[in-house]
Amino acid sequence: MPLRTFQQLPIGLDMWPQVRLVALIFLGTFVLEDAAAVTAGLLVAAGSLRWSFAFAACFLGIWIGDIALYAFARIAGRNFFERTLLRRFSGRTEQSERWFAEHGNSILIFSRVIPGARLPTYLAAGFLRLPFNQFLTVTGMAVLCWTAVILELAQVVGTKLLSWASALDNKGWVLAIPVVLIFAALRLFRRFFLPKTMNHFAVELARWRHWEFWPAWLFYFPVGIYCIWLALKYRGPTLPTAANPGIFSGGIVGESKMATLKELMAGSPEFTAEAWLIAGDTLQERLASLWNICGSQKVSIPFVLKPDIGQRGAGIKVIQVTQQAEDYLRQTNAPLVVQRYVPGPLEAGIFYYRFPGEKRGHVLAITEKIFPIIVGDGRSTVAELIWKDLRARFMAEKYLQRFRGRQDEILPAGQTLKLVEAGNHAQGCIFRDGMRLCTPALVSRIDEISQKISGFFFGRYDIRFVSESDLLAGEHFQIIELNGAASEATSIYDARNSLFDAYRVLFRQWDLVFAIGAANRKRGCTTTKLRAIWQKWREYSKMAATYPAAD
Numbered sequence: 001m002p003l004r005t006f007q008q009l010p011i012g013l014d015m016w017p018q019v020r021l022v023a024l025i026f027l028g029t030f031v032l033e034d035a036a037a038v039t040a041g042l043l044v045a046a047g048s049l050r051w052s053f054a055f056a057a058c059f060l061g062i063w064i065g066d067i068a069l070y071a072f073a074r075i076a077g078r079n080f081f082e083r084t085l086l087r088r089f090s091g092r093t094e095q096s097e098r099w100f101a102e103h104g105n106s107i108l109i110f111s112r113v114i115p116g117a118r119l120p121t122y123l124a125a126g127f128l129r130l131p132f133n134q135f136l137t138v139t140g141m142a143v144l145c146w147t148a149v150i151l152e153l154a155q156v157v158g159t160k161l162l163s164w165a166s167a168l169d170n171k172g173w174v175l176a177i178p179v180v181l182i183f184a185a186l187r188l189f190r191r192f193f194l195p196k197t198m199n200h201f202a203v204e205l206a207r208w209r210h211w212e213f214w215p216a217w218l219f220y221f222p223v224g225i226y227c228i229w230l231a232l233k234y235r236g237p238t239l240p241t242a243a244n245p246g247i248f249s250g251g252i253v254g255e256s257k258m259a260t261l262k263e264l265m266a267g268s269p270e271f272t273a274e275a276w277l278i279a280g281d282t283l284q285e286r287l288a289s290l291w292n293i294c295g296s297q298k299v300s301i302p303f304v305l306k307p308d309i310g311q312r313g314a315g316i317k318v319i320q321v322t323q324q325a326e327d328y329l330r331q332t333n334a335p336l337v338v339q340r341y342v343p344g345p346l347e348a349g350i351f352y353y354r355f356p357g358e359k360r361g362h363v364l365a366i367t368e369k370i371f372p373i374i375v376g377d378g379r380s381t382v383a384e385l386i387w388k389d390l391r392a393r394f395m396a397e398k399y400l401q402r403f404r405g406r407q408d409e410i411l412p413a414g415q416t417l418k419l420v421e422a423g424n425h426a427q428g429c430i431f432r433d434g435m436r437l438c439t440p441a442l443v444s445r446i447d448e449i450s451q452k453i454s455g456f457f458f459g460r461y462d463i464r465f466v467s468e469s470d471l472l473a474g475e476h477f478q479i480i481e482l483n484g485a486a487s488e489a490t491s492i493y494d495a496r497n498s499l500f501d502a503y504r505v506l507f508r509q510w511d512l513v514f515a516i517g518a519a520n521r522k523r524g525c526t527t528t529k530l531r532a533i534w535q536k537w538r539e540y541s542k543m544a545a546t547y548p549a550a551d
Helices: 012-028 033-045 051-083 093-113 118-127 132-161 172-193 198-207 221-234 257-267 283-296 322-331 382-388 392-402 440-450 468-472 499-522 530-544
Strands: 275-277 303-307 317-319 336-340 346-353 362-370 373-375 416-418 430-433 458-465 477-483
Touching: 012 033, 012 051, 033 051, 033 132, 051 118, 051 132, 093 118, 093 132, 093 221, 093 499, 132 221, 221 499, 257 275, 257 336, 257 477, 283 322, 283 336, 317 322, 346 440, 346 468, 346 499, 362 440, 362 499, 373 382, 382 392, 440 468, 458 468, 458 499
Parallel strands: none
Antiparallel strands: 275 336, 303 317, 303 336, 346 362, 346 458, 362 430, 373 416, 458 477
16 A cells, blocks of 8 residues: 555645645656656655646646647747758658648557657657647547556555655655666666576567567557547447457457357368367366367367467467376366367468458458477587577577476487477467468458358457468368457568558557447447456456466
8 A cells, every 4th residue: 555645645834845746747747758757656655745746747747748849840840841851852741741640640659659759750740730639639648548557657666665665754755766776777687687698688688679579568558549549439448349249258358269169160160170178177077078078079199278268379288198188187277178189280360350231351461370490400409499599589488488398408400399389479489471372262261251150250260271272262271269359460470560560450450340349339239348358357367377388
């Protein structure tokens, strides 16, 4: 709990110290806005400032600063711009203004979270005459979310670090600067100086130059802000849960993989890898159910075990020996699915959507999945080969966890080791844009399969196939999974894409899911309540903690 509640804060004459702090924070936002917000959060944790005062000072200071940059470029800067630069770019200005007007919302949101992007973006918005109301609304929403997040994080951290500050009476603000410095130093030390070798240190630094390896919370922050904008635009924060009325929560969280696989097996059995849900409550009952399924359905090793409720490839195991299956069931009590193993060797993700009432659906994106390997040289261990590989080293932590029993094994010269079995980027699979595989025959087949699934309009098929010619013809492939509204157009993770290309596709994807959800709402479909979504997410998080490392 905070050291002092709002009710305990002084009033009357003692409010003047808070007024001074509010003024300093407000002015500080014009110099270093994020540092001012962090300091404000620490002051709240120390009991020296009301949260509402801190938020108001940060929000107004940052927002007014943004507006000032825009106004300067729009009024004073425009004349200078027209007299100088426009002479060199005559004929392009109107085109640039139209482009910025069309993409301005996305650009403004990006700039809030990308270091160094705010100043040129806001000046450009003024130069190119982005409508003031549009600028005011989008930046206001972005600043609102950004300020709340920074304040809350700083307050949580500050509350823990300043638990002894109550002895200082209302002077906890003295600790703000050293706490910020200590916290930053600890983060840097933990991130960069703990790796065992300088090679590992260099890899940690290099990861930040490749956006596909950024932490999910950082990469998805702009998407989250954009979804807030879409929620206001479509007047429904939970509209994505109505995108697929036939799937629980539309496929946002908590949906059963087995439920969708059952529909696929019933409607398109020739294109679906068979799967069954393991029954029973005790370990003995679940093991008996597993071996009964394998016997009655003639499922032989290797086969796949995976959680019935899962995300990002978590818990997927290819069972090579019976002991692995027993260990899996012993480790988790979560509902599990056993599925025939489809060797492929090729795999793709096909992102499909269809608006209610449309006769034909569409393919938004196709992802080619490449399963990385390392090749032995007769001298290096598995761990050393992973660290030497120019790409595998960025996922070294994940791979080394997967092969923790083989890290010191020396691979013979020429022998290969497949580093990942699950076709998921988070598990270390390599993704490439595969729209070259999109043919009318394939789109027609995917649309035919999709329209047999009740209440399905939006999601991604994960499929395995033997040859590209089969896929191009829309024949001889096996669906191993179907993901709903929370799935990604995973082709964005192609390393050849720019960060802005990736966000462009993601924003398009979420535009679609909100629009389809809104269309289904008009048809009478209901959305899942936020409380239910939160509850399912907590349940999934607890279950996921018991899943074994994915293959």
